[in-house]
Amino acid sequence: TQKPVQVKLVLLGEAAVGKSSVVLRFVQNDFQEYKEPTIGAAFLTQKCRLEDKVIKFEIWDTAGQERFRSLAPMYYRNALSAVVVYDITSSSSFDKAKSWVKELQRQASPNVIIALVGNKLDLVDGSHEEDEEGDDATATPTAGQEQSRAISRDEAQAYAEESNLLFFETSAKTGEGVVEVFTEIAKKIPLE
Ligand code: GTP
Numbered sequence: 001t002q003k004p005v006q007v008k009l010v011l012l013g014e015a016a017v018g019k020s021s022v023v024l025r026f027v028q029n030d031f032q033e034y035k036e037p038t039i040g041a042a043f044l045t046q047k048c049r050l051e052d053k054v055i056k057f058e059i060w061d062t063a064g065q066e067r068f069r070s071l072a073p074m075y076y077r078n079a080l081s082a083v084v085v086y087d088i089t090s091s092s093s094f095d096k097a098k099s100w101v102k103e104l105q106r107q108a109s110p111n112v113i114i115a116l117v118g119n120k121l122d123l124v125d126g127s128h129e130e131d132e133e134g135d136d137a138t139a140t141p142t143a144g145q146e147q148s149r150a151i152s153r154d155e156a157q158a159y160a161e162e163s164n165l166l167f168f169e170t171s172a173k174t175g176e177g178v179v180e181v182f183t184e185i186a187k188k189i190p191l192e
């Protein structure tokens with residue numbers, strides 16, 4: 001067997017979009033309904049086995065709260081990959097994701113692999129039409145935890161394409177799409 005290739009990965013995004021939950025799903029295949037906000041950053045590792053190589057992700061899960069904002073460059077500076085997370089029911093979190101992408105493209109390493117991830121897919125019912133962005137006033141309360149989608153898949157996909165990002169929608173709660181994020185990043189890592 002080959003020696004794993006170590007890859008530093010950083011997660012960025014607005015508070016409460018589910019960064020830690022996506023990592024918890026990937027690393028422990030678990031989900032917590034009431035996950036406490038991250039303080040500073042958390043470090044976790046997980047291997048990803050591909051046909052021709054093993055990638056060992058060294059994951060820095062940063063805190064989204066504004067008071068930790070100044071710490072972020074420390075974590076993305078040497079990162080080979082970045083996962084920028086937003087919540088598909090929150091247009092402000094999508095704006096924040098875009099500003100992280102801009103910052104990464106200016107300040108992170110020039111060949112950083114960036115994945116844009118729209119999380120909380122389980123909250124929206126797939127049979128509903130998407131709402132206009134920011135049109136929260138027309139949202140109707142519904143049973144259970146269902147909420148209206150603020151960012152359509154098409155809009156995010158188009159933005160990702162023009163900005164050269166990988167793009168995924170996920171649910172840390174159900175696990176949908178989570179492994180794919182890390183597998184697709186792993187596939188883009190050049191063999192040493
Ligand atoms: P900070 O550490 O403060 O930046 O937040 P975070 O981005 O790490 O968010 P966290 O993973 O702590 O999740 C925030 C809340 O959203 C928690 O109550 C989670 O249970 C919930 N959550 C996370 N992902 C999902 C998801 O895919 N679906 C649903 N329904 N809830 C989620």
Ligand code: MG
Nearest residue numbers: 019020037038
């Ligand atoms: Mg967190």
